[in-house]
Amino acid sequence: MEPRKDLLDIASLNLEEIEFVLKTAGPFKELFRKSIKKVPPLRGKTVLTLFYEPSTRTRSSFEIAAKRVSADVTNFTVGSSSVVKGESVLDTIDTLQAMKCDYIVVRHQAAGVPNMIAKHTKASVVNAGDGFHAHPTQALLDAFTLRETFGDLENKKILIVGDILHSRVARSVGRICEKLGMKIGVLGPGSLIPRHRPAFMRTFSSYDEALDWKPDTIYLLRVQLERQKDQFFPSLNEYHNVYGLTDERFRRIEGEGTWVMHPGPVNRGVELGDAVMNYERTLINQQVENGIAVRMAVLYWLKPQTD
Amino acid sequence: MDAFILRNGQLAQEDSPDLTETDLFIESGKLKAIGPQLPAVDGVPEFDVTGRVLLPGLFDVHVHLREPGREDKETIKTGSEAAINGGVTGIVAMPNCTPAIDSGGMVQSVLDIASRDARIPVYTTGCITKGRLGKELANIGGMHARGAVMITDDGDPVGNHQILRRAMEYAREFGLIVASHCEVKELSGVGAMNEGEVSYRLGIPGIPAESEEICISRDIRLAHLTGAHVHIQHVTSGEGMRIIERFKEDGIHVTCEVSPHHLIFNETHIQDYDTHYKMNPPLRRPEDNAILLDGLKRGIFDVIATDHAPHTDFEKQLDFGSAPFGITGLETALPSLYQEFIKPGHFGWDLLVKRYSAEPRRLLGHDPVVFKEGSPVNLTIFHPDKETHFTTSFMQSKSKNTPFLDQHVQGHVEMVVLDDAILLDRLTANAS
Numbered sequence: 001m002e003p004r005k006d007l008l009d010i011a012s013l014n015l016e017e018i019e020f021v022l023k024t025a026g027p028f029k030e031l032f033r034k035s036i037k038k039v040p041p042l043r044g045k046t047v048l049t050l051f052y053e054p055s056t057r058t059r060s061s062f063e064i065a066a067k068r069v070s071a072d073v074t075n076f077t078v079g080s081s082s083v084v085k086g087e088s089v090l091d092t093i094d095t096l097q098a099m100k101c102d103y104i105v106v107r108h109q110a111a112g113v114p115n116m117i118a119k120h121t122k123a124s125v126v127n128a129g130d131g132f133h134a135h136p137t138q139a140l141l142d143a144f145t146l147r148e149t150f151g152d153l154e155n156k157k158i159l160i161v162g163d164i165l166h167s168r169v170a171r172s173v174g175r176i177c178e179k180l181g182m183k184i185g186v187l188g189p190g191s192l193i194p195r196h197r198p199a200f201m202r203t204f205s206s207y208d209e210a211l212d213w214k215p216d217t218i219y220l221l222r223v224q225l226e227r228q229k230d231q232f233f234p235s236l237n238e239y240h241n242v243y244g245l246t247d248e249r250f251r252r253i254e255g256e257g258t259w260v261m262h263p264g265p266v267n268r269g270v271e272l273g274d275a276v277m278n279y280e281r282t283l284i285n286q287q288v289e290n291g292i293a294v295r296m297a298v299l300y301w302l303k304p305q306t307d
Numbered sequence: 308m309d310a311f312i313l314r315n316g317q318l319a320q321e322d323s324p325d326l327t328e329t330d331l332f333i334e335s336g337k338l339k340a341i342g343p344q345l346p347a348v349d350g351v352p353e354f355d356v357t358g359r360v361l362l363p364g365l366f367d368v369h370v371h372l373r374e375p376g377r378e379d380k381e382t383i384k385t386g387s388e389a390a391i392n393g394g395v396t397g398i399v400a401m402p403n404c405t406p407a408i409d410s411g412g413m414v415q416s417v418l419d420i421a422s423r424d425a426r427i428p429v430y431t432t433g434c435i436t437k438g439r440l441g442k443e444l445a446n447i448g449g450m451h452a453r454g455a456v457m458i459t460d461d462g463d464p465v466g467n468h469q470i471l472r473r474a475m476e477y478a479r480e481f482g483l484i485v486a487s488h489c490e491v492k493e494l495s496g497v498g499a500m501n502e503g504e505v506s507y508r509l510g511i512p513g514i515p516a517e518s519e520e521i522c523i524s525r526d527i528r529l530a531h532l533t534g535a536h537v538h539i540q541h542v543t544s545g546e547g548m549r550i551i552e553r554f555k556e557d558g559i560h561v562t563c564e565v566s567p568h569h570l571i572f573n574e575t576h577i578q579d580y581d582t583h584y585k586m587n588p589p590l591r592r593p594e595d596n597a598i599l600l601d602g603l604k605r606g607i608f609d610v611i612a613t614d615h616a617p618h619t620d621f622e623k624q625l626d627f628g629s630a631p632f633g634i635t636g637l638e639t640a641l642p643s644l645y646q647e648f649i650k651p652g653h654f655g656w657d658l659l660v661k662r663y664s665a666e667p668r669r670l671l672g673h674d675p676v677v678f679k680e681g682s683p684v685n686l687t688i689f690h691p692d693k694e695t696h697f698t699t700s701f702m703q704s705k706s707k708n709t710p711f712l713d714q715h716v717q718g719h720v721e722m723v724v725l726d727d728a729i730l731l732d733r734l735t736a737n738a739s
Contacts, residue, residue: 011508088621088624088625089625089626090624108626110626110627110628110629111509111510111511111580111626111627111628112509112510112511112579112580112626112627112628113626115579115580116580116624116626119579130510131510131511131628132510132511132512133509133510133511134510168510171507171508171510194507195502196502196503196504196506196507196513197507198504198507
């Protein structure tokens, strides 16, 4: 396996690399049951989280992961206003370079910023979400969760529901599931299903039709509330009725043993009804826990060129 | 050097696919003699231009010179020097400066700066609406009186159909061309590249070709309604071109332009978020390259124009979504068109002369450059067997936002002569 400096997206990973991360994450997760959850591989290394878009959960997950592999962690918060005027992203990176960090975990509201940073620095860049483009650690943690749940994923079916057009999660999760041999269906308002989606994404005209396809798991995407303001759908209420996992639909999937996933945080009453949250086949909390193990594996795997 | 003789050049003309071998005897800014094997003249130096193509000076009807307001990107001086470096001897400036060129006084001040700073004729357009805001008509009569050659809100369409109709009716009486940047803003939204598989993959909001095509159709129909001459700028999509073609067949007076970058590049070149491929209207699909090229060969496009759009490094180093639209083109147009189309035989020198020298001048009501005894000299000498290395030091534009930056491109502009001035000379310096 060629050493890799950066994790920018799922599309550029080969199967061997994906399997390596998934395999490595397993033992890391085992640690969580012990009283000392820390291992030494990144001792003396510095991980910097650079978030241009607020996200307490993802940032905390990376922070805990970095600490559990013994790295020093610093959080660097940048107001998004400074992106447009004055200091550019690359100016900031020069500053960080001078601080000699080895890993930069970056989240940015614009697609391609992690790619730009990666070209500009010797540090390893981990994309923690960029615009509508990619969220590779989310996809890896979801793949890990799917593996835990199903074992072999070949021909298992995942139904991704929601805003496929604007979702970096849908792009990355769809791509990794495809690489792992799964069948991928997408469901959402017509205005949020991209015209130029990849061929492996099959579509359905209704929730009923999608459920008739018998997905093994349903992956609910978070609805960004501004989409309603931009008229992609008429109202949140209608979204819930047509594309939400309503209590009525929940009863159907409960009977069929379908699993439910969500990258969080959930909008109760929009993507899903209350009943789903207490469902024994809801994987949402496992996803969060696995996120730490997978991010430890990612930091362990990447090779910065800072030495 | 008031007089000199060029030996064994290959003259390119718009009405002949073949180059004609000829000598040129130039004296005091005039063609003293033209023809093969001219007799030597005592005391007149001679230069061998064997293998070089002799072109009428090129003419670009669509450039952004950024002065006044953004002199950090370009000035009338640096932009006109970039033109000369590319073999272009006349340019038409767009009015989207800061402030916008929307009054007779602003037109006058641009022309005043040009007469002081530029070594080639620089023409200017004026805005259709005040401040390019699409709300009130600009002082069209005043701008015409001061010499504006077209009106356009380039960079933006006039969104309001009624305002555009009024502008066309009003401009028609002055014989002013209404040049249209065709885009339905509501459909483009925050889009930064063509909407398609590549934009989906990169997660960049897309601009559908329909945004441009619908506006092309609207603008030509309004021109038909009003009897105005509409000129469609920078056509990018095959369907957009077909719309123009159909209206032309119906006898409607519409002209249009295509840019070198829309002929050469497409969305697949964007690859790793390279902002040198970000412009508006955006690069479309590879099949659009082929359709546009076919249209150029069939005469659908009246002119080639670069939409030379300088931007600073700082701005172009922003993320793809935030970086400004536009690439420079004046210096790279001729070599890149030669390398991509003329050398492989897609079209001949006659097409290039017609579409990037003769027709652009006719569009403005000027006579094209002719090579005959007694005519003023307007000459670009191009060496097809020499490469140009587009380094930052080679390029005269203040901005270097071009995909050709640091690339080698086949062909080299060696000399530019306009009237009695040798504007560029990389020929005789090397010869002596």
